[in-house]
Amino acid sequence: MGTYLLRRFSYMVLILLGASMLIFFLYALTPGDFVSNNVKLSAERKAELREIYGLSKPLFERYITWMSNIFQGDFGFSLAQQKPVLELFKDYIWNSFLLAIVSTFITWFVAVIVGVVAAYKQYSWFDTLVMIGIFAAMSIPSFFIGLFVIKILAVDLHLLPPGGMIxxxxxDTGWAYVLDVAKHMVMPVLIMVLLGVGSLTRYFRSNMLDVIKQDYIRTARAKGLKERTVLYRHALKNAMLPAITLIGFExxxxxxxxxxxxxxxxxxGIGQLYMSSFTVRDYPLLMGFTMFLAILTVIGTLISDILYHTTDPRVRL
Known part of the structure; x- marks a missing residue:
């Protein structure tokens, strides 16, 4: 295990180095930036700001400075927000995390149950309805279904607030604040579950169909085990193994x-901040956040590989 981890960490360093170069030069070579696109500034003030923020330095020197700052835990300084990028992460990222963790838990819970039942009742009316629902959920654009849900639940029925976090x-403080946030979360979580549960249900259904045809499943049934035990203790455990790979990307x-x-x-959330940064070309924030996601992706992949080996000892690292 120690040799494997050492080798993987060396690969991770090389991958992140390549990703950092791609991220930096992609943004740095894009025409225009926050300073040059600001029409309110004079030419003299633009030149002064470019000198202050180091935008007038050679490209490779800027990359070395940026990378050395990242190694020290500094992901840059947002020109539009006038705050360090990490400070903005702390202000916005946990709001996005709250939405994502709740919707991910519900999505996986629903996908596992529906996928197992659909595979067990293959070609039944339930399986047919599930497949229709899956393709419908995967086909509807998120902006359309989001606006449609706001129209029905918030505008017409007045059941939920149309937006915001509070x-x-x-x-409000305490439980009143928690309930207020939960009420505002219902619609975005509902949409995220609808958009994510389709592909994941299809994935579990396909895995279960492969597993329930195996010899050990027939043996378990021949022993007289209950069908629920066969499905959820024997079949689902092995059908979940390929899904561990998805955890790294979650x-x-x-x-x-x-x-x-x-x-x-x-x-x-951080997604809205990321989008607004595009409109003003706040490249330091965009580069810092994209690099942060690259680091999380590499770490997530490592975690999924280790979990795969821990869950299934037959897999050699």
Whole structure:
């Protein structure tokens, strides 16, 4: 295990080095930036700001400075927000994490149950309805279903607030604050579950169909075990193994935010901040956040590999 981890860490360093170069030069070579695109500034002031922020230095020197700062825990300074990037992460990223962790838990819970039942009752009316629902959920754009849900639940029925994280002017604390946030979370979480549960249910259904045809499942049934025990203790355990690979890709998704949904529901998350930074070309924030996601992706992949080996000892690292 120690040799494997050492080798993987060396690979991770090389991958992140390549990712950092791609991220930096992609943004740095894009025409225009926050200073040059600001029409309110004079040419003299623009030149002064470019000198202050180091934008006039050679490209490779800027990259070395940026990377050395990242190694020290400094992901840059947002020119538009006038705050360090990490400080902005602390202000916004946990709001996105709250939405993502709740929707991910519900999505996996529903997908596992529906996928197992659909595989067990293959070609039944339930399986047919599930497959229709899966393709419908995967086909509907997130902005359309988001606006449609706001129209029905918030505008027409007045059951839920149309957006935001808390009620305007609210000074609630304690459980009143928790309930207010939970009420505002219902619609964005509902949309995220609807959009994510389709592909995941299809994935579990396909895995279960492969597993329940194996010899050891027939042996378990021949022993007289209850069908629920056969499905959820024997079949599901092995059908979950390929899904462990997906866990590595869930990690950056938990912190990456949903750009479109956060914009539609006016949720103060990192996705909305990321989108607004594009409009003003705040490249330091964009580079820092993209690099942060790259780090999470590499770490998530390592975690999924270790979990795969821990869950299934037959897999050699």
């Amino acid at each position: 009620s305007t002017g609210s000074n 990690l950056p998704g938990l912190f990456g935010g949903s750009i479109i949904l956060e914009k539609i529901f006016n949720w103060p």
